[in-house]
Amino acid sequence: MLNEIKTELLSKQFQYEEASLNISEANEVLDTIKNFNTIQEITTNSYSQQVKMGLSRSNEDSNLLDKFVNDRKINKPEFTKSNRALMYINGLNLTYSYFVGNKVETLKYAKLMTDLYESESYLIEYSTIGYVSSLYNLVNAYLENDLESNALNVLTKLENVKDKFGIPTSYNISARVFIYSSNIRLGLYLNHDKYEESKFLIESNNVSLEKYKSYVLKPQLYEYYFLIAKYYIVSGEYKKALSYTNLILNDSGFKLREDLLSVVKLMNILIQFELNRDFSIEYLTKNTLNYFKKKKRLYKVENEIIKFMSFQDKIDGRKNIMVEFEQLRDAMKEYKKDKYESIPFKLFDFEYWATAKIQNKRICDSILPD
Numbered sequence: 123m124l125n126e127i128k129t130e131l132l133s134k135q136f137q138y139e140e141a142s143l144n145i146s147e148a149n150e151v152l153d154t155i156k157n158f159n160t161i162q163e164i165t166t167n168s169y170s171q172q173v174k175m176g177l178s179r180s181n182e183d184s185n186l187l188d189k190f191v192n193d194r195k196i197n198k199p200e201f202t203k204s205n206r207a208l209m210y211i212n213g214l215n216l217t218y219s220y221f222v223g224n225k226v227e228t229l230k231y232a233k234l235m236t237d238l239y240e241s242e243s244y245l246i247e248y249s250t251i252g253y254v255s256s257l258y259n260l261v262n263a264y265l266e267n268d269l270e271s272n273a274l275n276v277l278t279k280l281e282n283v284k285d286k287f288g289i290p291t292s293y294n295i296s297a298r299v300f301i302y303s304s305n306i307r308l309g310l311y312l313n314h315d316k317y318e319e320s321k322f323l324i325e326s327n328n329v330s331l332e333k334y335k336s337y338v339l340k341p342q343l344y345e346y347y348f349l350i351a352k353y354y355i356v357s358g359e360y361k362k363a364l365s366y367t368n369l370i371l372n373d374s375g376f377k378l379r380e381d382l383l384s385v386v387k388l389m390n391i392l393i394q395f396e397l398n399r400d401f402s403i404e405y406l407t408k409n410t411l412n413y414f415k416k417k418k419r420l421y422k423v424e425n426e427i428i429k430f431m432s433f434q435d436k437i438d439g440r441k442n443i444m445v446e447f448e449q450l451r452d453a454m455k456e457y458k459k460d461k462y463e464s465i466p467f468k469l470f471d472f473e474y475w476a477t478a479k480i481q482n483k484r485i486c487d488s489i490l491p492d
Contacts, residue, residue, distance in 0.1 A: 164190055165210040165217075172217045176381025179421055179462050184222045190214060205242050209252070212238060216259060223461070225266045232256070232263035236276075250287050250295050257283065258302040265310075277306055297337035300330055301346060308349045312356065317486050320353045341379050344370045348386055352470060355389065358484035360396045367393065384419055385469040391431050392475065407432045423457050423466050426450065444480060451476035455491075 168190035178184045216231035235256040239245050246253045257280040264273035283289065284299045304327055311320040335343065347366045354363035367390045370376070370383070387410045394402040407428050414420035414428075430450050454473035457463040467473070478488040 161207045161210045161214075165214040168214050168217050172221050174378050174380065176379045177220075177465050177468075178222050179381070179419060179465055187218050187221050190218065205238065205245060206248070209235065209238055209245065209249075220259075220263075223465075225263075229260075229263040229267050229269075232260040236260050246287055250289065250292075251298055253287070254280070254283060254289075254295060254298050254302065258306070261306055265306075277303065280306075293334065293337045297334035298342075300327075300334050301338045301342045305342065305345050305349060308346070308353070312349065312352060315486070317353070317357060321357075324350055324353065340373070340376055341382075344373075344376065344379065345382060348382060348469070351386070351389060355393065355396075355470075355475075356485040358396075358486070360393050364390070364393045364397070380417060380419060381465065382469065384414065384417075384424065385466050387413060388424065388427050388466075388472070389470055391428070392472075395431060403431055421463055422460075423454070423463050423472070426453050426457070427472060447476050447479045451480065 168187055171186055171190070178187075212231050212235045216228060216235060219227035219231055236253075236259075239253045239256055257276055261273045261276045261280065264270070264276065280299065281303045284296060287295075289295045289299065304323070308320060308323055311317075311323065331346075338346075347369050351363045351366035354360070354366070367386050370386050371390060376383075387406075391403060391406045391410060394406060411420070411428050414424050427450075430446065433446075451473055454467075454471075454476060458467055458473065474485055474488070474490050477490055478485040481488050
């Protein structure tokens with residue numbers, strides 16, 4: 123509107139060259155804005171696809187995000203890309219790299235994203251949640267590349283950011299800092315068999331969880347519930363574990379994170395097995411099998427575990443069930459070597475569970491494979 127008025131005023135003063143130049147400059151700005159909107163739309167659509175599925179389990183899955191990265195509209199060289207546009211492009215490449223399991227590229231784009239935010243302070247003010255998310259992604263990228271000391275440094279930065287950038291006055295952003303840092307800390311404790319630290323963190327987080335729960339998005343909240351359930355399974359407290367898996371599975375409206383939902387469904391059957399609820403196992407195995415077939419996510423790991431659970435009531439004697447557990451353990455060990463079949467083990471290690479059952483111990487007390 124202002125450009126139109128300026129052009130009109132210049133024209134009325136017979137300054138046509140200046141008026142024409144003003145129009146050209148306005149068109150360049152419009153092209154940049156249009157390009158930014160295109161980039162923002164494509165990246166946002168890729169986020170939607172990735173959060174729905176979680177991690178790729180097949181080449182077909184990977185191809186679903188490949189179209190966003192290779193979209194010609196996002197790579198038009200004739201448009202100037204603003205820093206905000208570059209932020210979205212980095213986010214797109216980060217999402218794709220993470221989705222397909224490319225650890226090196228994930229770290230590369232996670233660094234670029236955080237560096238871009240920190241090089242231009244206005245970007246942090248423009249999207250503080252985006253900056254917090256970039257720190258979260260960078261921690262996870264370092265962990266995926268076995269650079270734990272780097273990850274812990276960034277995690278400390280993430281935890282300390284709660285007192286900066288106006289975050290203390292925003293429940294929405296404070297909730298993100300809380301849930302992101304809690305998920306990382308609890309995940310690290312569980313991965314390093316630090317069960318006392320896990321218990322302390324869960325208990326000490328109760329007040330903050332109640333404070334922020336309504337501000338936390340479900341994918342992150344349910345990841346936290348999943349980690350709590352995982353802790354209780356490892357420590358042999360199966361009724362407590364069941365209460366948290368049910369919080370996730372009883373939410374029929376939650377359709378995101380198919381990778382998380384898949385593992386939680388398997389964990390739920392495992393819990394029912396540990397509680398000796400044969401009727402529930404029979405119902406859940408059929409229900410879960412139908413879910414995987416409908417979602418086209420019935421891979422070898424899922425099929426093996428469901429098959430194992432389905433036949434437990436037909437196994438006669440402890441000796442025979444130990445043989446079954448040994449076969450399950452060996453099968454899980456082999457699946458860990460496969461690019462796609464190994465994905466569920468990042469969330470819950472079913473080989474560890476089978477090994478603990480063979481040793482007749484809780485997972486936390488077992489001598490587990492390296």
